[in-house]
Amino acid sequence: MHTPAISSRAKAFCERFGVELPILLAPMAGACPVPLSAALANAGSMGAMGAVLSTAEQIGQWMEAFRAQSHGPAQINLWVPDPPPLRDAAAEAATREFLGQWGPQVPATAGDAGPADFDAQLDALIHARPAVASTIMGVFSAAQVQRLKAAGIAWFACATTLDEALQAQAAGADAVVAQGMEAGGHRGAFDAAKAELQMSGLFALLPRLADKLQVPVIAAGGIADGRGVAAALLLGASAVQVGTAFLAADESDIPQVWRHALADAEPEGTRATRVFSGRLGRALDTPYVRAAEAADAPQPRPYPVQRGLTAGMRRDANAADHLDAMQAWAGQSAWLARRAPAAEIMRSMWAQAQALS
Template identity: 80%
Template sequence: MTPGIRQRVDRFCQRFGVGLPVLLAPMAGACPVSLSAALTNTGGMGAMGAVLSTPEQIGQWMAAFRAQSSGPVQINLWLPDPVPQRDAAAEAATRGFLAQWGPPVPVAAGDAVPPDFAAQFEALVAARPAVASTIMGIFSKEQVQRLKAAGIAWFACATTLDEAMQAQAAGADAVVAQGMEAGGHRGAFDAAQAERQMVGLFALLSRLVDHLQVPVIAAGGIADGRGVAAALMLGASAVQVGIAFLAADESDIPVAWRQGLAAAEPEATCATRAFSGRLGRALATAYVRAADAGDVPPPRPYPVQRGLTAPMRQQAAIDNRLDAMQAWAGQSAWMARSAPAAGILRSLWTQARELL
């Protein structure tokens, strides 16, 4: 490892209390305590994706994590989108389409809203994670002050240089460069711009490293030591990895999702609004292909679409049926490994060090 890379990595590790510059991606619904604790106890940083979690659930997750690990962990919050405009006729058409893929959709399904963001933030501060991270925007000035007073660092997800500069100006301690290869939701600050901002990780990473003074964390398509080494060579101070751990022994995703990852070539994923109304990368299942075909009712805005698809998603998970399952996956899905998370992390870092 060259002196420059070593110094950059060491500064990051010392500042944020990790032994290895590898962070678990905060995947909502796919970051059980056991997975985060295993990675943290091996030198990395665990994560909780809390977008759908109530304040009580945030506290409960952190208490369970602390029972298994004293190391650093991040809690990720989703900045609220503007209240969407509703269209009863369009929602009725969407309900009819979705009923072909799951149970009938109640008329009120689209009324579902996320947990109260202000209350989530208060629960995060009370939980005292090492890091609060954000997607879809940035914290307010007052919230940043609260975090700093509590000794909590802030990592902000960005998909463009402009977003990254906004985050740095607002006081972010590090910026996560999310490439278009990444699985799950795109972190675009403006939902309407998400399809136009599909920049690959290495182009985005280089651009951010050249313009930011805060550390940059690379995310998207990194699932083995080669990806880690390449990201560090391009100036990242650390990497954030999801897919490499999504099929780990400690993961609790459905079997069909695991099997779908193993069989997925890079081109077998696509960016879609079909599940939530927000753009996210998932396995190109039969439902996703049908929903994006262009001759069916278009997805409703977030979070209406998420509410409308809830019955389908829940039933597909119960039935272990991949064709209608919300199976988020990045373009490196085929690299997901079934093995203990600690062993995956050690192997990933050993390979990266050898290459560097």
């Protein structure tokens, strides 16, 4: 970027966090295979692992595999645990019956699925020594931040409001990811019950955070080409984080039907919904999503109960490459995703952004 203030801000971010370009891969759980992360890190960006469901062993294995393919930096993203969910046996039974129309019959024990062992995940992350630990749904404790700093690991915290961003900064975050409502996948709201109320668009949220924070702001949500990159940097971001635009990359390993559906997804063709996990997330507006959001459908159970209840349906949909019941996360700029090498996609974004400055 040629504007001095913008260029200086992006350059400082790149130098501090060991990247050449201020375009980062979003840590998408289940959709950030090592080849995708390595390709981007080798091209001057940063690899990313969404570790929400990963065991400690899997975190170590991912980092080991990444280092075998790249000498670049990587971030590992953890999901700060919610309070234990309230259970309702009758409501879960109704949801199991409904889900049986879209996949295999749901066992009575499916809702017992619990969250990952967060302490074990953090131990594994610190042992793996990525460049960055990132969080969604909350902040690290003071003791956890101290452990990260002692290990030389930076912390990026996802926020959906100014209040969340200020909490993250006060807790010691090295940068804040401003997640606009356009973003695909789960909303990063600290309080699950407030997620639908915290749906600010990125270009309203971003300058608000940039004006109020002392730490760098990373823009996320609906950025899928150089126009979005340039606009985000102009509005105060030091870098951007991109997810959906890389789902169609050559190195992506999502099901083919999901990949192909991105190109035809209008901005209004995605929906923020709780029907897959119990936590609000933006996905393609498929027949299952529409049916599960209908007034006569059972209300989704809290996270992670709903995630457990839908596990069989989601697994079978992936195996059959069947979009109707697939958990196909996508941001509102999904139509911009294209099939090409990931490094080429990223370099094209940056070249376009520079040409617009």
